[in-house]
Amino acid sequence: MSEVIMLLAVILPVFTGILLPLLSFRSRRAMRIYLETAVCVNSGLVCLLLMDAPQRALTVFRFTHDLSITLGLDGPGAVFAGLAAFLWPFAMLYSFEYMEKEENAESFFLFYTATYGVTLGVALSENILTMYFFFEMLSLVTLPLVMHTRTREAVLASRAYLYYMLGGAAFAFIGMIFVLVYGTTSSFVPGGVLDMANIAEKKDTLLLVYVLCFCGFSVKTAMWPFSSWLPKASVAPTPVTALLHAVAVVNTGAFAVMRVTYYSFGTGLLRGTWAQHVVTGLAVFTILYGCSRALKETHLKRRLAWSTVSNLSYMLFGVTLMTPLGMLGAMAHLVFHSLMKMCAFLCAGAVIHRTGRNFVHELDGLGRRMPKVFLCFAVSALGLMGVPGLCGFVSKWYLAKAAAACGEPLSWAGVAALLVSALLTAIYMTSIVVRAFFAGDDLDHGATEVTADPGWRMLAPLVLFALLTVGLGLYSGPVVRALEAAVLGKM
């Protein structure tokens, strides 16, 4: 029975989305209730799945005799699915208020809801073809969201978005083919599926293919040199940037890289090879690159986007350590970063929604007008810096520990990059907070007089995420243990 729930959880949001224009709601209120109910029910389904994990995989459809769309649930998949299921209802709630003034809300919610199902599809993929399928679908269903405003800028951004996404998938495709041909099975098996006897003399080719495949999948995580789409895509409405381009889409990239590295190619083959060095080098460089670009950026959402670039590379760095500990660190950062970055983006969205201000230098003095929003922002800023006591510290700690355990020069370089990046993060995040709260005496506060904190639908998610950032930082035990069980349990 619980196998069918997996399929339901993937399909329900997609159908909810498709039905939306057909139902053509008269009032926005009815539409909201319909959407929020559907999303909550779906999250409930995911909860059921997590509590009663299906033992068998469910083959939904066969493309060819040996390639099928198959859903299954294992540790990392459960973590990712749980994360999506937790975040989506809140993001939905937030977007109701955000989209109140916007036109075309219907098409927005259509794709916003459908993306939920596709993201779960990635999390619940049992084999590499299924993951590839949902990976491609994710690019397609999120495209209209980037295009949403239909301005020239949005069209250009969506073009770049699609080129990068499909291009990345094209290279990921190469990796998939090699796994299909040289693997014993296409399913994800901890430790990899490659048939070692078959590939002995082709090792270098295979490593090259791994690097191509890694790059292909990490286009979605906006790794350097494929990072320019992410800041451009911040032209989309903020709920999209927050949930999709800080969490769902980019995490899908990191998750896919994890799957390919640990479950398809296998770390046994990759550890200590030039391929590992190349991908670690790319990840470490991107950590610093993202931070530096964030520092330079004056547009609020784009700055956060660059920060995402850097943070996603933390995860990639963890993955490329090729040790279970590294994967644990990456997984922890995947969860914690999502909470913190959601919070930061939702705050930014609240500011844009209430004031229409987009640039960092326009935020002077807003802290007094919107104290709750900026307090939450401050919390997430501190969390992203990795201040002890907040959850960002926990994941960074695990990453650094895993890197130190590896003891290779490149992993030490990674630790150094983590430290430098913490410093840079401190500069680019706190400068926003400082501007908002301590604008100086010569500021004319009259200009912002009418501004106030947003309504409860917007406020509730960001307060919750800020509280979680603190709570999980102080009391990280259970979550980390759950992650350990999920990641290490089966490796």
Added chain:
Amino acid sequence: MAFVQNFPFMSILLSLFSGPLCSVLDGKWARRVNTAVIAVIGIMSAFVLKHVSAGQPYVYRMGHFSAPWGNEIRVGTLEAFMACFFCAVMLLCMLGGIRERAAQIEEGKQNLYYVMVNLLLCSLLALIYTNDLFTAYVFVEINTISACGLIMIRQTGRTFEAATRYMIMSLLGSGLLLLGICHLYAVTGHLLMSNIKEQVQVITATGQYHISLMVALGLMSVGLAIKSALYPFHAWLPDAYGYSTLSSSAILSSLVSKGYIFLLIKIFYRVVGIQAVRESKVVNVLFVFGIAGMIMGSLSAIKEENLKRMIAYSSVAQIGYIYMGLGLATDAGAIASLYHVLSHAATKSLLFVAAAGLAQASGGSDRYGDITGAGFRNRLAGVAFTVGSLSMVGMPVFSGFISKLLFARAAVGHAHKMLPTVIALAVSTILNAVYFMKTVIRIYTIRPVEPGREGENSGSGGTGRQSTGGIGAVSAIEVAEAEILSKETGRTVRLLEEPAKAAALVCFILLNLILGLNSDPIVRLIQGGIEMFE
């Protein structure tokens, strides 16, 4: 001999003689005869397919003269399937282009068009079935002449130029093919494929005439490559496909070039023998130019400003895929190529018909700037174009994904050609994405309007691309909305305004989905067909 075994011969004769019949009818009746002939031949081919897939391939001696003097046709599963598939695609192409034909062809010449189409079908069938190399040559020429007619029938300066170019390049190609056949005849003394193959095996065993054989193989390959527009011999293609009437472009791109490719595959397997082909260097040349075509064709398409010509240039890239597969010189490569022949035929004609639908909604212009927002004005064409584009980009679910998969799997394990193939596939996918998805985004972009009309733009969200299931759901409100939008930029095309085109588009989409979702039986069929070649 079962009666059904006569069907291939009868279908060739039927299409041949319905040509002259059409010439004395008026346009309307010629169209009906033509449609009926294509449908009947398609059904007959289906029966033949059923017959041969149950048993053995058979050789049909024309007039019961036996080899080596008589003329033979040979029928295996692959031949029958191709005939059936070509008929289906041709029927849909003809259905889709009725309006354009009526508008673009002079009243008195309507029936001539159907003469040409019947002759073309006849030559395609003959190319598919024949077991005689010289017969193949004769029908290659008939094919060229009728294809020229299809281009010329829309009488503008552009098409005259295009037809002339097509004629020159095609004749060069057939000249080379003829030279190759002559060489083979001189070396082996036979014209029937099976006899030549026996002799070739004897010759290669003794090591005689190696150079002559290679020259013959090279000439035939290059000749057919020119005729099917392999890069760098593609210069005739964009004009020929871009300026001719819709049915012609669709048929030329999806069927005519494929007929030559099928002949080449037959020459590889049934005349020279795949073993000898594999050992020759000719396949490497095809491989390299195939890859060059994949890249260069797409680059030209990116630069193109005219929708139809863009799709035409994309054909160059797709032909490149097919030759790359042939260049691998393995069975898996040939299977992938043949699958791509099907996939490309289904997709490219879909794109041409959809593009015509988009142009129809944009004041008849298919310039890139004019089709902005056309996906909202002609929903079905928009969906169809999106499906075709996604298939070209290799999105799972659609046919293009399966052919990409087959190509990649065929390449993996090949000693030297593995990495070039997979990387070329990836790069070409990106390039395809650039021009096809750019167009898809454009047809779903709303043209910037004057400030006063902004409010009217709301509500017509991008639901059209969601699924093919939504086709029927175009509500009256949406149509009305789109009408307001299209006041200046074009007009709204209602779903049932031209039922034939709508039906053709829906069938093409279904064909694409069938190829994409249910590929296993088709791949098995192709595989069985190739084994029957031996």
